[in-house]
Amino acid sequence: MNLANPVQKQAITTADKVFESLQHDIVEGRIEPGSKISEPELSKQYQVSRSTLREALNRLEKCHLIERKANVGSRVVECSVTGLLEIYQVREALEGMACRLAAQNMTDQEIEDLKRVLAVHADTKELQDGIAYYQEEGDLDFHYRVILGSHNAQLITILCSELYHLVRMYRCQFGMNSPRATRAFDEHRHILTAIAERDGELAEILMRRHIAASRKNIEKKLEKEY
Known part of the structure; x- marks a missing residue:
């Protein structure tokens, strides 16, 4: 794609x-x-x-x-711990906003499509084993679909064009395996429920907490490795 x-x-x-x-x-x-x-x-x-x-x-x-x-x-570019954490801080703020807008602006069909994306994720062996939660880029990426669902061209440009592949580069560099795999998937399900119920405030809070939890998990992992 x-x-x-x-x-x-x-x-x-x-x-x-x-x-x-x-x-x-x-x-x-x-x-x-x-x-x-x-x-x-x-x-x-x-x-x-x-x-x-x-x-x-x-x-x-x-x-x-x-x-x-x-x-x-x-x-x-060289991947640094500081750069990684800064990106997650930006994501927490901007993706939280995108999630709130998605609850307001996503069509019913887009929400159904997002449900199917999570159904595909649920069938992956790595996630079922609780080892990793890897998402293909683009249409099979939960975050990507939520951002597109915001229907805000500026947010889409920043998050899906300017920063998207840098985030994926950091993920590949620092590893995808995570003890948070199952929990992260559950958080996605709760975010989707809030979006489907058109509760923008809750959707934003859940997305911000989700990304903040991922950042804290990375910080703990890096403390052990470095």
């Missing part, structure tokens, strides 16, 4: 394909954090012009997956 522009779908260009390939490789760690971006090598690898590649790199920079410095060039 093309997540480059969830607000307005457009015809996929060569730059889109390069952007999505690089984005996926960075998020999954095949291009390591902190590694230098070589434009000549990538142009040759993807068989595209430097201008097409630069268009893709510009978009990766807007997604905060690469950074450019004068006289140094482009590098993949």
